[in-house]
Amino acid sequence: MTPPKSPSQISVVNRLQQLDLRQVGLPLVVILMIVFFTFKSDVFMTPGNFQNVGLQAAAIACVAFGQTFVILTAGLDLSVGATVALVSVVSAMVMNDRGPFVGIVVGLLAGVAVGLVNGLVITRLRVAPFIATLAMLSIVSGVALNLSGGTPVVGLPKSFTSLAYSRLLGIPVPLVLAIAVLILAYAVLRFTRLGRYIYSTGGNSQAARLSGINVRSTQLAAYIICAALAAIGGLILTARVASGQPTLGSDLALTSVAAVVLGGVSLFGGRGSVLGVAVGVVFVTVLANGLNLLGVSSYTQMMVIGVAMILAIAADEFISRKSRTRQNPS
Amino acid sequence: MAEALSAIHVTKSFPGVKALEDVSLELHAGEVHALIGENGAGKSTLISILAGATRPDSGEVKVAGHAVAFDSPGTARRHGISTIFQELSLQPWLDVASNIVLSNEPSLKGARQLLSRRQAEHVAQLALDRLGARDFSARTLVANLTSAQRQLVEIARALAFGAPVIIMDEPTSSLPSRDASRLLEIVRQLRDEGTAILYVSHRLDEVKTIADRVTILRDGRNVRTELIDNLTTGQMIESMTGRRVDHLFPERSSHVGEVVFRAKNLTKKGAFHDVSFEVRSGEILGFAGLIGAGRSEVMRAIFGADRFDSGHIELDGKTISVHSPREAIAAGISYLPEDRKEQGLVLDLSSRENMVMAALPRFSALGLVRGRQVRSVTAAMGRKLGVKGDLNRPSLTLSGGNQQKVVIGKGLISHARLLIFDEPTRGIDVGAKYEIYALIHELAAQGVAIILVSSDLPEIMNVPHRVIVMSDGGMHGEFVHPELSEEAILSAAFSAFTREQGAA
Numbered sequence: 001m002t003p004p005k006s007p008s009q010i011s012v013v014n015r016l017q018q019l020d021l022r023q024v025g026l027p028l029v030v031i032l033m034i035v036f037f038t039f040k041s042d043v044f045m046t047p048g049n050f051q052n053v054g055l056q057a058a059a060i061a062c063v064a065f066g067q068t069f070v071i072l073t074a075g076l077d078l079s080v081g082a083t084v085a086l087v088s089v090v091s092a093m094v095m096n097d098r099g100p101f102v103g104i105v106v107g108l109l110a111g112v113a114v115g116l117v118n119g120l121v122i123t124r125l126r127v128a129p130f131i132a133t134l135a136m137l138s139i140v141s142g143v144a145l146n147l148s149g150g151t152p153v154v155g156l157p158k159s160f161t162s163l164a165y166s167r168l169l170g171i172p173v174p175l176v177l178a179i180a181v182l183i184l185a186y187a188v189l190r191f192t193r194l195g196r197y198i199y200s201t202g203g204n205s206q207a208a209r210l211s212g213i214n215v216r217s218t219q220l221a222a223y224i225i226c227a228a229l230a231a232i233g234g235l236i237l238t239a240r241v242a243s244g245q246p247t248l249g250s251d252l253a254l255t256s257v258a259a260v261v262l263g264g265v266s267l268f269g270g271r272g273s274v275l276g277v278a279v280g281v282v283f284v285t286v287l288a289n290g291l292n293l294l295g296v297s298s299y300t301q302m303m304v305i306g307v308a309m310i311l312a313i314a315a316d317e318f319i320s321r322k323s324r325t326r327q328n329p330s
Numbered sequence: 331m332a333e334a335l336s337a338i339h340v341t342k343s344f345p346g347v348k349a350l351e352d353v354s355l356e357l358h359a360g361e362v363h364a365l366i367g368e369n370g371a372g373k374s375t376l377i378s379i380l381a382g383a384t385r386p387d388s389g390e391v392k393v394a395g396h397a398v399a400f401d402s403p404g405t406a407r408r409h410g411i412s413t414i415f416q417e418l419s420l421q422p423w424l425d426v427a428s429n430i431v432l433s434n435e436p437s438l439k440g441a442r443q444l445l446s447r448r449q450a451e452h453v454a455q456l457a458l459d460r461l462g463a464r465d466f467s468a469r470t471l472v473a474n475l476t477s478a479q480r481q482l483v484e485i486a487r488a489l490a491f492g493a494p495v496i497i498m499d500e501p502t503s504s505l506p507s508r509d510a511s512r513l514l515e516i517v518r519q520l521r522d523e524g525t526a527i528l529y530v531s532h533r534l535d536e537v538k539t540i541a542d543r544v545t546i547l548r549d550g551r552n553v554r555t556e557l558i559d560n561l562t563t564g565q566m567i568e569s570m571t572g573r574r575v576d577h578l579f580p581e582r583s584s585h586v587g588e589v590v591f592r593a594k595n596l597t598k599k600g601a602f603h604d605v606s607f608e609v610r611s612g613e614i615l616g617f618a619g620l621i622g623a624g625r626s627e628v629m630r631a632i633f634g635a636d637r638f639d640s641g642h643i644e645l646d647g648k649t650i651s652v653h654s655p656r657e658a659i660a661a662g663i664s665y666l667p668e669d670r671k672e673q674g675l676v677l678d679l680s681s682r683e684n685m686v687m688a689a690l691p692r693f694s695a696l697g698l699v700r701g702r703q704v705r706s707v708t709a710a711m712g713r714k715l716g717v718k719g720d721l722n723r724p725s726l727t728l729s730g731g732n733q734q735k736v737v738i739g740k741g742l743i744s745h746a747r748l749l750i751f752d753e754p755t756r757g758i759d760v761g762a763k764y765e766i767y768a769l770i771h772e773l774a775a776q777g778v779a780i781i782l783v784s785s786d787l788p789e790i791m792n793v794p795h796r797v798i799v800m801s802d803g804g805m806h807g808e809f810v811h812p813e814l815s816e817e818a819i820l821s822a823a824f825s826a827f828t829r830e831q832g833a834a
Contacts, residue, residue, distance in 0.1 A: 191444055191445055191447075192443045192444055192445065193435055193437070193442075193443050193444075193445060194443065196424075196428065196432070196435060196445065197433075199421065199423065199424060200421050200424065200432060203421040203422055203423045203424065204419070204420070204421055204422065206419065207419035207420055207421060208421070208432075208433075209383075209402070209403060210381070210383060210403045210413070210415055210419045211403070211407075211419065211432045211433040212402070212403050212404035212405075212406075212407040212408070212433040212434075213404065213432070213433050214402070214404060270421065270422070270423045271423040
């Protein structure tokens with residue numbers, strides 16, 4: 001018989017258990033990748049390339065952080081890419097008419113509206129998230145294409161487009177924005193009631209309901225947050241391409257889910273951290289950037305990202321099965 | 331006495347079933363009110379209505395004398411009703427403290443949305459201390475707890491919430507006896523402090539010791555509400571079943587034949603060691619011991635669900651090796667797991683499909699299932715086992731006892747030579763228990779070798795021919811009927827621990 005453990009012993013053991021391979025694995029891979037690309041490419045370790053990676057990461061990060069909220073509730077948002085396109089077109093059109101500030105606000109509101117519809121369709125009409133957001137992907141893309149007539153909206157105010165390349169304390173503004181979103185998302189998920197309810201809804205929704213949590217409004221909130229953060233990503237991308245693009249971000253659904261899952265968030269909901277997702281975003285962008293510098297075609301990159309996702313999930317399954325049998329012999 | 335919570339003329343139907351018909355129940359402040367009845371009598375529905383998880387078709391719920399309409403469990407909680415559900419309702423990926431304060435989180439001063447972690451841990455630790463839960467802390471992840479520990483967390487949650495009304499649905503069903511008696515003590519304390527407690531249990535001895543009053547449901551109706559002292563256990567059983575129960579256990583059959591199954595020196599590091607035994611045709615071999623003594627682990631290893639490190643097993647005199655449940659079933663070993671909902675049945679499939687699941691190769695040709703053969707075999711099995719309910723509907727719709735019969739049917743249809751029952755009557759009411767014992771005896775009489783793992787002392791005393799007691803992974807005694815005694819079994823069950831303490 002094992003002697004009863006004292007609470008302090010337990011918390012040490014606990015921390016060791018929580019600090020499992022999953023949390024150490026990906027950062028390690030990212031570091032190895034950076035070392036590899038540094039040796040393989042002369043350009044990789046230059047300030048110019050750093051800024052480039054940062055800019056790329058910023059938009060993906062915002063979308064992926066939003067996706068994290070939804071996936072933590074055991075949901076999924078496939079419409080994030082279409083949301084980005086809609087926000088891009090709407091904000092560009094309004095901006096050309098009413099100036100950057102109004103354009104940004106209306107763009108964000110358009111994003112929130114998509115999230116609201118997603119959330120209502122899922123919580124009120126009880127359509128499964130996968131189907132609901134897949135359908136919304138189609139609808140929202142259609143709206144974006146209709147509004148823009150299928151062509152880019154050009155001639156955006158210089159004051160807006162220059163944001164993409166200006167700096168705050170030496171850091172590109174989009175990256176500052178993404179980091180702010182990260183800090184905020186972390187704080188909400190970790191320190192607020194809403195955050196706790198999001199984890200509970202995904203961890204065991206029946207239990208959450210019986211505990212007195214309003215599961216449906218928690219889900220609704222997650223979809224709205226997701227779309228709002230996607231909208232921020234959309235604005236960053238719009239500024240970078242200096243136009244409203246109805247086809248912007250078409251690969252973001254895959255990329256954001258990849259970053260979230262690689263970052264250790266369970267697709268079944270209830271577990272994972274947005275910090276892990278940040279590492280997932282770094283992984284995805286550094287991988288793409290490094291492969292670009294090595295002259296690997298973007299088609300091949302798609303294959304690499306897909307393989308990386310499968311490997312990450314397989315490794316995750318493997319590790320959690322190992323740790324389960326270790327803790328619980330039955 | 332002040333009325334704390336009451337259901338008045340409550341009626342509730344589900345498709346095809348009238349779950350409750352005109353049921354009234356008054357729960358007073360400062361009383362422990364037991365709610366008993368067979369499975370399917372309507373206890374769960376009544377609790378669910380009182381907890382706000384289900385809305386009644388008619389009738390009303392009153393809190394402290396005022397009619398309220400609960401539209402969600404959240405509303406009921408806000409009215410001071412805390413429910414410990416039998417289906418454990420914890421968040422596996424949150425730690426103990428977060429679970430205990432869930433939906434009632436202490437917040438930082440002046441910022442309602444921000445959580446106070448320190449306060450949460452404090453509140454949680456107080457509740458855990460009160461329950462005497464010392465082998466895990468407020469920071470332990472719930473996923474790492476055993477089911478008994480989770481049950482304690484669930485109870486701690488009700489304590490921390492400090493509700494004037496607590497509904498407990500089978501709170502001791504998965505607790506080891508030490509924790510169970512501690513819980514009963516706390517229930518008494520709470521009652522003396524004025525808390526109203528609705529206590530649902532199948533353990534009539536427990537009801538007898540803890541309750542002040544008892545309400546008995548049968549077939550969705552309130553049969554009687556009485557002071558507990560006015561009822562004997564026998565009368566309670568009669569009211570629950572609607573018939574006289576003279577014998578709680580069927581007679582043992584006497585025909586024990588050849589050795590069917592033999593285990594030799596089974597050892598798995600950290601789980602069990604040197605386990606050797608044999609079971610004969612027609613024999614019921616009991617496995618007693620404390621929860622966590624390694625009994626289920628041994629059974630799972632025999633069934634190929636887990637590996638063992640050394641030793642071997644024989645069936646009909648031949649050494650066999652099973653690496654998976656699939657191979658075990660093919661060899662003639664069936665295991666009816668303790669957790670029938672998680673491991674025994676696919677609840678969304680029909681009972682028919684569940685019964686033939688383990689024997690599909692026999693029921694199919696060229697990969698297609700022979701529907702007619704399945705229907706006739708399962709219908710016969712359903713009749714034989716006395717399954718009450720529609721075999722074509724999902725097993726989810728059956729009561730616990732009937733689900734257990736479907737699991738047994740699954741074992742029988744797969745032509746088992748050795749049937750292992752792991753806690754077959756946990757959470758099953760008295761009447762259905764008898765039927766299950768009768769089935770076990772009948773199977774034995776047909777020549778099947780049976781292993782019965784049970785933590786229920788009366789059951790282990792009265793059903794098997796022979797009992798092996800396990801303690802801390804090892805065999806610590808073997809008793810043959812009629813030399814079985816409670817004292818002997820209990821002292822053997824604790825022997826590994828007393829010895830260790832003696833040495834230390």
